[in-house]
Amino acid sequence: MTGIREPLTGVDWDLVRRWDEEYYAHVFVTPEEYQHRAVARTDGDHLELADGTRLLDFTSGLLCVNAGQRNERIASAIAEALERYGFVWEGYATDYRARAAKLIVEDLLGPDDWAGRIRFTSSGSEAVELALLVAKLATGRPNVISRDFAYHGWTHGALSLMGLPGSRGILASPSEAQDIRRPPGIPMPGVHFAPAPYCSRCPIGHTYPACKRGGETLACIEATEHVIRTVGADSIAAVVAEPIFGVGMFHPPAEYWGQLREITRRHGILLIADEVMTGFGRTGRWFAYQHHVDAAPDLMTIGKGMVSAALPAGGLVIGREVARMMDSYRWETVSTFSGHPVVMAAVVANIEWMIEERIPERAEELGRHLGTGLGGLAERHPSVSDVQGAGMLWAVELVRPDGSGGRFVEADRHAIPAGSGFSPSLFVAEECAKRGVALATAPPNTLRIGPSLATIPEVLDSGIQVLDAALTELDGRI
Helix, strand or coil: CCEECCCCCCCCHHHHHHHHHHHCCCCCCCCCCCCCCCEEEEEECEEEECCCEEEEECCHHHHCCCCCECCHHHHHHHHHHHHHCCCCCCCCCCHHHHHHHHHHHHHHCHHHCCEEEEEEECCHHHHHHHHHHHHHHHHCCCEEEEECCCCCCCCHHHHHCCCCHHHCCCEECCCCCCCEECCCCCCCCCEEEECCCCHHHCCCCCCCCCCCECCCECHHHHHHHHHHHHHCHHHEEEEEECCCECCCCECCCCCHHHHHHHHHHHCCCEEEEECCCCCCCCCCCCCHHHHCCCCCCCEEEEEHHHCCCCCCCEEEEEEHHHHHHHHCCCCCCCCCCCCCHHHHHHHHHHHHHHHHCCHHHHHHHHHHHHHHHHHHHHHHCCCEEEEEEECCEEEEEECCCCCCCCCCCCCHHHCCCCCCCCCHHHHHHHHHHHCCEECCCCCCCEEEECCCCCCCHHHHHHHHHHHHHHHHHHHCCC
């Protein structure tokens, strides 16, 4: 799995190390903990380190390189756009921006008959901020509902929606004193949290499917409606929700999204679907909400896969009803890089390639193969308690291999990354890296698996083989 070739010439990698270690503000670790790993090249499903080591990227970056690294169609489009453009701000139109907007609103979303307009941003986090702004402008209401274990980005409003306490931009000391510094004002006023539809260990103590009242309504939906009634439906602008939890890393039960859509409609509340991680074919549909009938959102945030991470990009799709209201006003806001022509050229190339390659169908087929392989790991390893997935987005739940079903980290998705405790997901990631596979981990007891949508079954098999070996090592940690 681990391939070595000659290091890239013309780069002083010792100097790169010094500058990186001395000047960059790193995330997740202190300077003393930081391990310098320079990537010299990317190629298809692989990262090539400065020393020539090749790693299979089994989470496609951060669930974003949907079309694979250095996709030829996208790279050519970027080069062509650079021959024509430097910078154009969003007060002007370009052919690339017009084409990108049409492809998303009409070609991808047209059959669902809800999308009206789109505005582009530079990231998924910005798209979430924009969605909050639009929802509050459209409704004139101050409150928003998020959910436990949700992930929506790193900017102020997005962090406020975060249902993962350890990911709210905190400072966490590595010492055993576990000193925590939380950014004041986050969550911001007006954000309320509903229970997550996490059936493996229900946060409100139920068991699926016995939790369904009358055999239909999920207990977590009833609890969400209770929050709505308590806060006051006429004061709530929107419910913000990922159809599948991309960092919290689990899949809600099949009934959940449709029931969430029904209660938001009944109470006159906008539904914002955060599809930054799940969009553009990742789950076997163009967008994850499409796994459900008559469950389109009112607003939808996008990013990552819309450009396969070739350049920074995000966006907000605005439903027709909200778009009609906004069209009667002047919208006093501007973003420097919104609709940047070179980025839009990459978006167009990415989407046109995905349409031609029938990427959602490909992801669904590859996902069946991946799911079979991961299911086999669950049968062979006592440390694997559950495997969930759709398309090319999978979660593997880890437990102590002593038969107790207990977690290695009891706090699980409420864990704060302080101190020096053992993290099974980091342990497995490190074992995989030794064997040539890169994993971007999520919660401490859960593995996040999401290869590119351009991969092939043989590559998936090689990644599963490495996971198998890494889990064998975890099985030995009783």
